[in-house]
Amino acid sequence: EWKDLGTWNTLTEQIASQISGNGIISKDCVETHVINELDIPIVVLGVSNLVIAASPDGILVTDKQASPRIKELINDFNQRPMFEERRWGWYRVLDHMNYENGHEVLTKRIGVSAGKNLSYQLHY
Structure with a gap:
């Protein structure tokens, strides 16, 4: 049922x-x-x-x-997810900071599943 x-x-x-x-x-x-x-x-x-x-x-x-x-x-609560599962494994946000100049710093702990890999990422 x-x-x-x-x-x-x-x-x-x-x-x-x-x-x-x-x-x-x-x-x-x-x-x-x-x-x-x-x-x-x-x-x-x-x-x-x-x-x-x-x-x-x-x-x-x-x-x-x-x-x-x-x-x-x-509905009015706007926060990034602190944990996500992806095709390659998972990540957990450890720290997130926004600066007045618009810059952002995000620190993640990641777990990569056996046999999986991460794609190359470039951030400016």
């Missing part, structure tokens, strides 16, 4: 575990889910009906019923 997983609430209805990634949820938390893509732990104590989602692009803490409203808020 097909089901639209367009909100965090409906997604958590379909996953078996309350925790995906590095996290701990106390026993008094009811219907609370953690989805953590970060290396640091998330500890949740004494709250119910929440979704906590953490990725290199940001951290979301929301009541499950309010989770569809995220779309309203992020």
Whole structure:
């Protein structure tokens, strides 16, 4: 049966575990889910009906019923992706700076998959 997983609430209805990634949820938390893509732990104590989602692009803490409203808020949020997967591997943005003169400095950590390579890039 097909089901639209367009909100965090409906997604958590379909996953078996309350925790995906590095996290701990106390026993008094009811219907609370953690989805953590970060290396640091998330500890949740004494709250119910929440979704906590953490990725290199940001951290979301929301009541499950309010989770569809995220779309309203992020439309005005203009930030470059902090993690991307590409055909050759992946990259994570470590630092990003814009200077008054218009110059930009972007520092990335990259992982190149076995048998893949990067194309030559020239930046001015």
